[in-house]
Amino acid sequence: MSDHKKISIVCFSGDFDKIIAAYTIATGAAATNREVTMFFTFWGLNALKKKQGHSWLGKDFLSRAFNFLMGGRKSLPLSRLNFGGISPMLMTNMMKKNNVATLPELIEAADALGIRLYACEMAMQILGVTKDDLVDSVQEVVGVATFLNESEDSHIIFI
Amino acid sequence: MHFLDITRETCPMTFVKVKLQLARMDAGEELEVILNEGEPLRNVPQSCEEQGYKVLSVEDCGDDDGKHRVVIKK
Numbered sequence: 001m002s003d004h005k006k007i008s009i010v011c012f013s014g015d016f017d018k019i020i021a022a023y024t025i026a027t028g029a030a031a032t033n034r035e036v037t038m039f040f041t042f043w044g045l046n047a048l049k050k051k052q053g054h055s056w057l058g059k060d061f062l063s064r065a066f067n068f069l070m071g072g073r074k075s076l077p078l079s080r081l082n083f084g085g086i087s088p089m090l091m092t093n094m095m096k097k098n099n100v101a102t103l104p105e106l107i108e109a110a111d112a113l114g115i116r117l118y119a120c121e122m123a124m125q126i127l128g129v130t131k132d133d134l135v136d137s138v139q140e141v142v143g144v145a146t147f148l149n150e151s152e153d154s155h156i157i158f159i
Numbered sequence: 160m161h162f163l164d165i166t167r168e169t170c171p172m173t174f175v176k177v178k179l180q181l182a183r184m185d186a187g188e189e190l191e192v193i194l195n196e197g198e199p200l201r202n203v204p205q206s207c208e209e210q211g212y213k214v215l216s217v218e219d220c221g222d223d224d225g226k227h228r229v230v231i232k233k
Binding site: 024025027028030031032033098099100101105106109112113 | 167168169170171172174175177178179202206209210
């Protein structure tokens, strides 16, 4: 596999549009013969939560409040013109109308293509999120050193 | 011969569908793909070649709508 072209995407943002951009690049790259790793940290972790709406994850008051307010995959905000969460729904309808893959379709494609998903240990600790709170396709909870080792010969993209 | 029409798909699903279809097939089997000119026509055959598949033919469907027929052998 070492002769493969490789890309690693750091999914820092939990914005709807930026997560879509990350998954678009990831699936496109995997489909065109690249080895792809996605590393989710901070706001990006929201896209990986099993509970897709607003839920009280975490162990203390602050982490629970943060997780509730941030929510999961179904409550990712648009980075601009979010209008209280209506825009991502409108955007999804526009995507469907124009035959563009929606976020759930991209995520399904990423799983089918065997894209590696890593979650950031440090951000999970701060937010009180455990591996059990995340979808099963998350391969491992890792730190920056593992991410960098795995990305040694990769292009790294930060979104 | 397997068949796939990706003319209604947009990036990145054009590549994704072809890749996943080829993954499901056995070595030696052939896949006929109908795709649009532009990005899919430029890059689908090329990325298949890069993955070690053989592109047997690329031809215009002749309907003047830019559709092309590509045959790929796994």
